Structure formats: C-alpha cells, structure tokens
Amino acid sequence: xxxxxxxxxxxxxxxxxxxxxxxxxxxxGSPKGSRVVAxxxxxxxxxGVAAARxxxxxxxxxxxxxxxxxxxxxxxxxxxxxxxxxxxxxxFAVDLAGSSRSGTGALRAAAAGGGLAVFADVRxxxxxxxxxxxxxxxxxxxxxxxxxxxxxxxxxxxxLTAEFLDRWRxxxxxxxxxxxxxxxxxxxxxxxxxAVARALGEAGITAADHxxxxxxxxxxxxxxxxxxxxxxxxxxxxxxxxxLGLRLADxxxxxxxxxxxxxxxxxxxxxxxxxxxxxxxxxxxAGVRAQLEAGRAIPYATYLTWxxxxxxxxxxxxxxxxPAGPPAARNAGWKFAFVGSRCDKCGFVHLPPARVCASCRTxxxxxxxxxxxxxxxxxxxxxxxxxxxxxxxMINAVVDFDGGGxxxxxxxxxxxxxxxxxxxxxxxxxxxxxxxxxxxxxWKARLxxxxxxx
Amino acid sequence: xxxxxxxxxxxxxxxxxxxxxxxxxxxxxDLLVDAVTECLSGDALTPEExxxxxxxxxxxxxxxxTLSRPLAIDNKPVSRVENFCATGSEAFRNACYAVACGAYxxxxxxxxxxxxxxxxxxxxxxxxxxxxxxxxxxxxAPAAFSLLDPAYCAKYGxxxxxxxxxxxxxxxxxxxxxxxxxxxxxxxxxxxxxIAGSPLIAGRLGVFDCSGVSDGAAAAVIVRAEDAHxxxxxPMFVKGLSLIAGPGSGPVDPGYDYTTFPEVVASAADAYAxxxxxxxxxxxxxxEVHDCFTPTEIVLMEDLGFSPxxxxxxxxxxxxxxxxxxxxxxxxxxxxSFGHPVGASGxxxxxxxxxxxxxxxxxxxxDNPTLGLTHNLGGRPGACVSFVSIVGKELSAA
Numbered sequence: 001x002x003x004x005x006x007x008x009x010x011x012x013x014x015x016x017x018x019x020x021x022x023x024x025x026x027x028x029g030s031p032k033g034s035r036v037v038a039x040x041x042x043x044x045x046x047x048g049v050a051a052a053r054x055x056x057x058x059x060x061x062x063x064x065x066x067x068x069x070x071x072x073x074x075x076x077x078x079x080x081x082x083x084x085x086x087x088x089x090x091x092f093a094v095d096l097a098g099s100s101r102s103g104t105g106a107l108r109a110a111a112a113g114g115g116l117a118v119f120a121d122v123r124x125x126x127x128x129x130x131x132x133x134x135x136x137x138x139x140x141x142x143x144x145x146x147x148x149x150x151x152x153x154x155x156x157x158x159x160l161t162a163e164f165l166d167r168w169r170x171x172x173x174x175x176x177x178x179x180x181x182x183x184x185x186x187x188x189x190x191x192x193x194x195a196v197a198r199a200l201g202e203a204g205i206t207a208a209d210h211x212x213x214x215x216x217x218x219x220x221x222x223x224x225x226x227x228x229x230x231x232x233x234x235x236x237x238x239x240x241x242x243x244l245g246l247r248l249a250d251x252x253x254x255x256x257x258x259x260x261x262x263x264x265x266x267x268x269x270x271x272x273x274x275x276x277x278x279x280x281x282x283x284x285x286a287g288v289r290a291q292l293e294a295g296r297a298i299p300y301a302t303y304l305t306w307x308x309x310x311x312x313x314x315x316x317x318x319x320x321x322x323p324a325g326p327p328a329a330r331n332a333g334w335k336f337a338f339v340g341s342r343c344d345k346c347g348f349v350h351l352p353p354a355r356v357c358a359s360c361r362t363x364x365x366x367x368x369x370x371x372x373x374x375x376x377x378x379x380x381x382x383x384x385x386x387x388x389x390x391x392x393x394m395i396n397a398v399v400d401f402d403g404g405g406x407x408x409x410x411x412x413x414x415x416x417x418x419x420x421x422x423x424x425x426x427x428x429x430x431x432x433x434x435x436x437x438x439x440x441x442x443w444k445a446r447l448x449x450x451x452x453x454x
Numbered sequence: 455x456x457x458x459x460x461x462x463x464x465x466x467x468x469x470x471x472x473x474x475x476x477x478x479x480x481x482x483x484d485l486l487v488d489a490v491t492e493c494l495s496g497d498a499l500t501p502e503e504x505x506x507x508x509x510x511x512x513x514x515x516x517x518x519x520t521l522s523r524p525l526a527i528d529n530k531p532v533s534r535v536e537n538f539c540a541t542g543s544e545a546f547r548n549a550c551y552a553v554a555c556g557a558y559x560x561x562x563x564x565x566x567x568x569x570x571x572x573x574x575x576x577x578x579x580x581x582x583x584x585x586x587x588x589x590x591x592x593x594x595a596p597a598a599f600s601l602l603d604p605a606y607c608a609k610y611g612x613x614x615x616x617x618x619x620x621x622x623x624x625x626x627x628x629x630x631x632x633x634x635x636x637x638x639x640x641x642x643x644x645x646x647x648x649i650a651g652s653p654l655i656a657g658r659l660g661v662f663d664c665s666g667v668s669d670g671a672a673a674a675v676i677v678r679a680e681d682a683h684x685x686x687x688x689p690m691f692v693k694g695l696s697l698i699a700g701p702g703s704g705p706v707d708p709g710y711d712y713t714t715f716p717e718v719v720a721s722a723a724d725a726y727a728x729x730x731x732x733x734x735x736x737x738x739x740x741x742e743v744h745d746c747f748t749p750t751e752i753v754l755m756e757d758l759g760f761s762p763x764x765x766x767x768x769x770x771x772x773x774x775x776x777x778x779x780x781x782x783x784x785x786x787x788x789x790x791s792f793g794h795p796v797g798a799s800g801x802x803x804x805x806x807x808x809x810x811x812x813x814x815x816x817x818x819x820x821d822n823p824t825l826g827l828t829h830n831l832g833g834r835p836g837a838c839v840s841f842v843s844i845v846g847k848e849l850s851a852a
Contacts, residue, residue, distance in 0.1 A: 316573070316574055316575050317574055317575070317576065317594070318574060318578055318581075320586075320591055320592055321581040321583075321584070321586075321591070322586070323584065323585055323586030323587075324583035324584060324585070324586075326583070327583060327584055327585040328585040328586065330585070331585040331587065334585070334587060335585050335586070335587050348707075350706060351706055352587065354706075358701060358703040358706060358707055359703075359707070379605070379708070379711075379712065380601045380602075380604050380605035380608075380712045381601070381604060381657075382593075382597045382598075382600040382601050382604075382656050382657040383597075383654075383656065383657055384593050384594055384596070384597035384600075384656045384657075385654055385655055385656060386575070386576065386594045386596060386597070386655050386656060387592050387593050387594050387597060387656075388592060389592070394592065394593065394597075396589060396593050396597060396601075398601060398705070398712065400708040404708070405706075405708070406705065406706050406707060406708045406710075407589075407705070407706065408589040408590075408593070408705050409589065410589065410592070410593075421604055421605070421608050432586065432592065433592070440586040442586065442587045
C-alpha cells in the first residue's frame with residue numbers, strides 16, 4: 001500500500017423510518033428507534049455522488065464504486081458517479097457490485113494505486129423483518145493520494161476468505177436471506193480472530209485506539225465489537241457495501257493525530273486493516289453523527305411505497321418518457337454535472353448551456369461552467385399535485401443562483417409548507433423517475449437550513 | 455418592427471362553431487364537418503368558392519388531409535399549422551394574410567381539437583426524444599401558471615387572500631358568462647365559495663382555477679374587405695393580427711419576474727399599432743382572452759393594457775371586466791366555460807366577436823360593440839407564443 005486517505009465524505013439521507021409507526025402498522029417489533037431511509041429519488045448512484053462530490057475536485061484517478069444495490073446491471077454505475085462528480089471523461093471507473101465485502105474491495109483498490117473509493121447502498125428487507133429494521137441507507141467516499149498528503153494511512157492488512165452460506169440474494173430479488181445466526185457467528189469468529197492477529201502483528205501493535213466493525217451478520221458485528229473493544233459504535237444499522245466506509249468516516253471524524261484504527265469486516269471471510277492517522281486528520285470532517293441526528297420521520301406507508309412494497313394508483317397523466325440515449329450523451333455535462341455556459345461577452349449564465357446568448361445574442365462565445373456547487377434563492381415556486389411523480393406532490397421552484405443563472409428545478413426532501421420565495425437552496429443529484437428501466441438522473445434543489453451557512 | 459398589418463384589407467363573412475364539450479359520440483372528422491358545414495350554411499357561400507384552407511390542430515391530426523379527407527375537399531391547398539394554444543389563431547392569421555396578399559379570393563380557417571378521447575386530464579403533448587432534464591417534461595401546465603401567483607403577490611405586496619379572491623372572481627365571472635352561452639361546455643354559474651374551496655391542483659390553483667379539456671371545432675371564411683358585402687350585410691373586419699414567439703428565456707433569466715408575459719405585451723403593442731388603437735382599455739368593446747388559469751387572466755389585464763401594473767387584481771374585484779363592467783372580458787365564458795380544445799380555441803374567441811359585433815350574442819349581447827380583441831397564448835410563463843387580433847364592425851374612416 002503506497003497511498004493514504006487524503007479526503008473522505010459521507011452521506012446519510014434525511015428520512016427516518018420510525019419503528020413506532022412500523023409497529024403500529026404491522027403489529028410487530030419494538031416501537032423504539034428508527035432507521036435511515038433513502039428517498040424515493042435516491043439510490044446507490046445518487047448517494048455515492050453525494051458522498052464523493054465534496055472531495056472530487058481536480059483529477060480523481062480511478063474510481064471504484066462498491067454497492068450491493070446497483071441501480072443498473074450490465075451498465076457501469078460508476079460511470080454516472082464519475083460524470084456527476086465532474087470528472088468528465090478522463091479516467092477509469094468500475095463497479096464492485098455484489099456483497100458488502102465490495103466495500104473493502106474498493107478501499108483496497110484505491111489504497112493500492114490511488115483514486116476514489118465510493119460506496120453506497122439501499123438496504124431493503126421484507127416488511128416486518130429484522131433486515132428492514134436493522135438496515136441503513138447511505139454512502140461514503142475516500143480519496144487516496146500520496147502519503148505525504150494523507151490524513152490516515154493503511155499500515156497493515158490481512159484477509160481470509162471462506163465459502164459458506166451466510167447471506168445471499170438471487171439476481172432480481174429485492175431482499176436477501178440469511179442462514180440461522182449461530183452458524184454465522186461460529187464461522188466468522190475464528191476467521192476474524194486470525195485476520196486481526198495478522199494485521200495487528202504486521203502493524204506491530206497489540207491493540208488499536210479505535211476499532212471499527214462491519215458485518216451484515218448483526219450478531220457477529222455486535223459480538224466482535226464487544227470482543228475487540230469498539231467504543232462509541234455508530235448507532236446506524238448495516239449499510240451494506242457502504243457500512244465499513246461510513247463507520248471509518250465516523251471514526252475519522254473524531255480521531256486525533258497519531259492514533260491507530262483497526263477496521264474489521266466480516267463478510268464471506270474476514271478483512272482486518274490497521275490505519276494510522278497523521279497530523280492532517282481533522283482538517284476535514286464528514287459529519288456522520290450530525291447527519292444521523294438531522295433526520296426526520298416519514299410515514300411507514302410512504303416508505304413501503306418508495307421501496308415498491310405498496311403499489312398506489314398513478315395520477316391520470318401520461319407517464320414520463322425514458323430519457324433518450326443520444327441527447328443524454330450529448331448533454332452529459334449538463335445532465336450529470338450541471339454544466340451550463342457563461343457568455344464571454346456579457347457574463348449571462350445559461351442553464352442548460354446555449355450557443356446564442358439569451359441576453360446579448362452573441363453567438364458561440366461561451367465558456368462551460370458547472371453550477372453543481374452553487375447556492376441559489378427561490379424566485380417563485382409551486383406544488384404540483386397533478387404531476388406524475390413517484391412520491392407526489394411534486395414541488396418545483398424557480399431558482400436564481402448567486403452569480404447568475406436560473407433554473408426551474410424540483411425540490412428534494414421538502415414538504416409543501418416549507419418552500420417560500422427567498423428560501424436558499426443548494427443542489428443535489430437525484431433520480432427524477434425511472435421509465436422503461438432507464439433511471440432519469442438529474443439535479444434537484446434542496447432547501448438549506450440556517451445552519452448550512454450563507 | 456416592420457409590422458405593417460392588413461388593417462381593413464380582409465373581412466370575415468361566415469363562421470361556424472360546434473358546441474364544446476365531451477363529445478364521446480363525435481370524432482375529429484365529425485367536429486370538422488360540423489364546424490365547416492355551419493360556417494357554409496348560409497346561402498352566400500359554397501365549398502367550391504373556398505380557394506384555400508388553413509387547418510389548426512396541435513395533436514388531433516397531421517397534414518392537410520386531416521381536413522380534406524372528411525370534407526372531401528377536391529384538390530385544394532390545405533395547410534396544417536400548429537402553434538401551441540394559439541394554433542387556431544395561427545390558422546386564422548395565415549388565411550387572412552393569404553387573402554390580403556391577393557393569392558386567393560376566399561380562404562377558410564378551421565381549428566379542431568379532440569382531447570377527451572385520451573382519457574387524461576390536461577393536455578397531452580407528443581413526446582420528443584430528450585435528455586430528461588427539462589422540468590417541463592414532468593411539471594404540469596397548472597403548475598407552470600401557478601408560479602404567477604406567489605410572484606405577483608410578492609412583487610406588488612398583494613395580500614395572498616386578496617389575490618385568492620381576485621382569482622376566484624375571474625372563475626366566477628367566466629362561469630356566469632358561460633351559463634348564458636348554449637355552446638359552452640359548462641353552463642352553470644358556480645358559487646364563489648365552491649371555487650375558492652375546490653381541491654388543489656397546483657400551488658393555490660384549485661380545480662376551478664383551471665380550464666378544462668374538451669372537444670370542439672370552429673371555422674371562419676375570409677374574403678377581401680371590398681368583397682365582404684357580397685356575402686353578408688354584417689361582415690367583421692380584421693384590424694390587426696400579431697403573433698409573437700418569445701426567446702423562451704424566462705425560465706433561464708433571473709431578470710424575468712413571473713408577473714407578466716412579455717410576449718403578450720409585444721403582440722398587443724404590435725396589434726394595437728396595426729389597428730390604430732391608442733388606448734385599448736377605452737377603445738375596445740370586448741376582449742376574449744386566454745384564461746387558461748385564473749392568475750393568467752389577471753396578469754393579462756395588465757399585459758394587454760387594461761389595467762396598470764399591480765392594479766389588475768383590484769379591477770377584477772371591482773367588476774371592471776364583468777359583462778356589465780367597463781370592458782367585458784370573456785363574455786362568452788372563456789376557456790373556463792368552454793374547456794380548451796387547443797386548435798379550436800382561438801377561432802372560438804373570434805366567433806364570440808363575430809356574434810357580438812353582429813348583435814347575435816343573445817342573452818350576453820353587449821350594447822352596440824364596435825371593436826373586439828382576441829388573445830391566445832401557448833407555452834408557459836417566460837417561454838410562450840402570444841397572439842392578439844383586433845376585429846371591428848366598421849371600416850375605419852380613411
């Protein structure tokens with residue numbers, strides 16, 4: 001391993017499924033607690049973008065995208081992430097799609113040669129199941145670069161691989177299944193012990209300052225956390241391929257220079273890695289805990305609808321058409337990275353990019369500019385109760401961006417009573433709808449809280 | 455702008471208009487036959503005398519065959535035109551210009567649309583291959599026009615409750631007028647409480663703030679002004695015609711404030727100049743305007759020069775545009791009462807002027823009207839096409 005972590009990001013959706021609501025609906029489970037839930041317009045790709053975009057400035061190197069819930073099969077999901085973080089066409093991007101272990105895979109790949117490891121997942125369980133309650137949706141991203149610039153460096157790693165039936169899902173199935181718990185615990189425990197011993201030994205330490213345990217096998221995760229002294233465990237359900245990343249990000253949020261972190265992953269084997277923080281740790285934070293605390297509840301029926309368990313009547317409107325390949329490819333900069341154009345003559349900003357200036361009519365003197373990170377203000381708005389939407393009503397706002405540019409955008413994560421003229425917004429990459437198996441990715445606006453600054 | 459106009463060069467000498475409504479029993483062909491047959495029902499005109507046709511339809515047919523086939527028109531020119539909700543007006547405009555330039559002695563403009571067969575509420579637009587990023591793909595027309603309401607209130611400091619009352623008054627007035635019109639789809643006056651409390655569609659627009667969809671057709675015959683009295687003793691003279699397609703920059707230009715339709719302002723100025731109108735509010739006898747949604751009509755009162763900026767909501771509430779007000783607006787009941795069969799609406803508005811100027815408007819008849827305006831717009835606030843016509847009872851003094 002020649003590279004270290006030079007930046008990291010994490011993303012947790014705002015929505016929470018309150019178990020009280022679940023218990024009231026299904027009459028099962030304890031009414032205490034909640035889980036993090038992706039919006040209807042979020043998937044592994046959009047959450048990966050949300051986690052990665054803040055750390056993806058400049059050439060990013062190879063992009064490794066790990067997920068157990070790839071929005072597409074037979075199409076590289078990492079390509080959309082690559083486009084949406086503004087990486088253009090330059091560079092390698094690939095999916096590591098499959099088990100939660102692909103999270104470790106992405107970390108290892110990026111640590112070996114530099115680049116961006118992105119993890120994101122939507123974890124779905126059958127209604128009323130333990131998986132439903134104990135899952136979590138979210139994304140994380142780690143950028144690797146020269147050790148001299150790193151905030152944490154991997155100093156030792158060990159892996160064992162074992163083929164046994166723990167957790168599985170047939171292609172096309174929405175939820176996975178798991179063998180009985182005691183079997184998994186007995187299989188994982190010695191594998192992890194061996195991997196941890198080797199990694200600690202190679203690192204020349206007997207115990208780490210921080211321990212991170214990640215496993216889709218809940219009982220194993222809890223047992224290992226206790227056994228290896230994991231303190232202050234992130235109170236988040238299992239986030240699939242994003243789980244290890246989110247937990248590592250949470251520890252990095254709190255770590256001080258010169259500390260060691262042992263990450264343990266128990267999925268189809270055992271992976272142990274020892275990291276050492278540098279004096280750069282703390283220079284940026286992902287704010288995992290703050291995001292976790294900032295959630296708000298959605299009704300269980302809404303959650304079931306979003307995940308496809310509850311089919312509701314559609315509005316009496318034509319369903320939207322799938323995006324077409326050629327225009328989406330021609331306009332990839334706009335669609336995936338919110339790249340407009342600024343007139344070289346008068347400075348007018350065009351969203352989407354235009355060839356003729358709407359202000360001074362100059363032809364063909366434009367410079368491309370991305371407003372994906374811009375802040376804007378709601379000029380006027382509406383709540384569209386007739387529009388086709390996977391989660392009506394659709395809220396639309398005319399957004400005027402600081403420094404120029406206007407766009408009519410859908411509002412994400414908003415309630416109808418929150419929007420008003422003058423509200424400040426940022427952008428977020430989302431999935432507008434899916435038609436004919438094509439995910440229509442584009443940007444939405446998201447209301448800023450006063451705590452967001454500006 | 456070198457818009458010279460064709461003031462008093464052509465005249466309408468015959469019109470026809472179907473009832474508008476849910477014509478489950480009639481096809482596009484039937485509606486066209488009905489409108490054209492009524493238009494030619496007088497003794498003066500025969501189909502052989504029509505030299506050329508302009509057919510307006512947005513989604514109910516392609517090519518001139520849409521008209522020539524059901525009517526068995528024998529090898530005559532038929533142009534099919536589309537310009538969003540101004541489609542019927544566009545057919546009329548082109549037919550007028552064809553006669554004015556001398557290419558034909560007699561032209562017919564026909565507009566038709568059949569929207570109820572789709573089974574959808576609202577207009578269904580043909581899908582074009584796209585990158586999927588335009589908000590227009592998913593947001594509806596009521597939503598687009600509802601953007602006017604909060605913007606207008608914010609700009610002019612109008613109490614939202616007062617604006618709500620003005621919107622309600624627009625719908626109430628147009629339904630009162632439509633109740634007196636045997637060709638309207640909706641022929642009942644609607645209490646204001648029912649309008650204000652109707653289920654929300656978009657923003658603060660309820661069901662009664664939106665025009666419905668319907669089926670219908672209308673037709674007009676245009677001849678040279680000097681020939682008009684050969685066909686009727688009460689022709690309707692064309693004073694001005696203006697069609698403007700805007701740059702569509704409102705949705706991308708922070709300088710646009712969603713309280714006006716600049717395209718309407720431009721087309722009104724153009725039409726007024728052609729017609730020699732200097733003060734529309736006092737010179738016009740009636741106006742048929744595009745009341746697709748109630749805030750649209752309020753904003754149009756300002757864009758067409760009937761009220762100063764920021765004042766229209768008050769004038770609406772004062773009854774200035776009621777049937778007995780200082781300038782009756784949508785005396786026939788408007789889109790609110792007729793529904794909006796896109797290709798037919800512009801000609802339906804001209805049909806009301808035709809009836810009013812001829813003294814044939816029955817219960818709604820105004821006292822000796824002399825000049826009428828029709829207005830259509832298609833598209834959305836900030837990106838639309840607008841049409842304004844001025845028609846009159848008399849030739850102007852030379």
